[in-house]
Amino acid sequence: MTRKRVEVAAGVLLREDGCYLLGQRAPDAVYAGYWEFPGGKVEPGESPAQALVRELDEELGIRVTRLRPWLCREHLYEHAHVRLHFxxxxxxxxxLADRVHSALAWVRPEGPAREPMLPANGPILKALRLPRTMGITQAAEIGVEVQLDALERALAGGLRLVQVREATLPDAAREAFARAALARVRAHGGLLVVNEDEVLARRIGADGVHLPARRLMAVQARPDFPWVGASCHDRAGLERAAALELDYALLGPVQPTLTHPGQAGMGWEGFASTAAGLPLPVFALGGLAADDMERARDAGAHGIAAIRAIWRPVRD
Known part of the structure; x- marks a missing residue:
């Protein structure tokens, strides 16, 4: 059966408190009563961004002044093959003045979802629960106690996603550090993933595992954890992460870093073109700090990941 291909622009309206907007489809619409992100079909001659600006004016009576590219997902409905540009x-x-939906609702990412959701929109909800900043540990370099103190400081400042990346620590020290880090992250309601070591991740009850680039290209199936991500350096790596249905990817380096001395960064244009049109959130990585967040998201990044910049003490 050949399905008609439909391009759709979908808008993720975000409030300052992190809530996103959903609309419930009207009784006379296909999938009546289902919840969705506002938007609509991309007409001939339109870009997804142009279509979304028009649709949100028609549906909600608002004038969009700033859009950021985010995710692109495909879904096979009975009537069409839909490609959604979120x-x-x-x-x-x-x-907001709703003109087409039965109801509108502002929803917290960590709260209960509205049901039923359009199938193509469902995976987006998990992506919205993913924090915007990832801190990557360096305990072997700066010392375990120094790292734990820096972690506590960063968590108090809002960090909610941590990757334990400590391959050079002895096994017993690595596990003790990972357990101590996990306890601190959990106390703040955050997520912790362990770099590569699935056995350690299971033993301590981590939220997930993070695959280095070489491991990403070798695995045949997604590891069985609630959260799984990977490090990528090119489009092939990102497409492999998408094919495995991972929850996120890191792409870099964007700027030159001490971790990869002598390696030129891809820059923001390179990041944007490499990460465009993917179905999973992509963090920008490499020589970045909190001040780079807006620029990263304008380039299509979900957020930023960093090693050194995350743990630096805040100075007045």
């Missing part, structure tokens, strides 16, 4: 609506003007 974009973050970072700023708009006007008051």
């Amino acid at each position: 974009q973050e609506v970072a700023a708009w003007e006007g008051e």
Whole structure:
């Protein structure tokens, strides 16, 4: 059966408190009563961004002033093969005035989802629960106690996603550190993933595992954890992560780093073109700090990941 291919622009409207907007499809619509992100079909001659600006004006009565590319997912419905271009609506003007839905709802990412959700929209909800900043540990370099103190400081400042990356620590010390880090992260309601070591991740009850690039290209199936991500350096790596249905990927280096001396960064244009049109969130990595967050998201990144910059003490 040949299905008609339909391009759709979908908007993720975000409030300052992190809530996102969903609309419930009207009784006379296909999939009546289902919840969805607002948006609609991309008409001939339109880009997804242009289509979304038009649709949100028609549906919600708002004028979009800032869009960011985010994820692109495909779904096979009975009536069509739909390709959805999800974009973050970072700023708009006007008051919401719903014109097509039965109801609108602002939803917290960590709260209960609205049911039923359109099947193509469901995977987006997990991506919205993923924090925007990842801190990558360096206990072997700076010392375990120094790292734990820096971790506690960063968690108090809002960090909620941590990767334990300590291959050079002795086994017993690595496990003790990972357990101590996990306890601190859990106390703040965050997520912790362990780099590569699936046995350690299971033993301590971590939230997931992070695959180095070489491991990503070797595995045949997604590891069985709630959260799985991978490090990537090119489009092939990102497409492999997408094919395995991983939850996120890191792409870099964007700028030159001490971790990869002598290696030129891909820059923001390189990042944007390499990460475009993928179904999973991609973090920008490499020589970045908190000040780079807006630029990263404008380039299509979900957020930023960093090693050294995350753990630096905040100075007045």
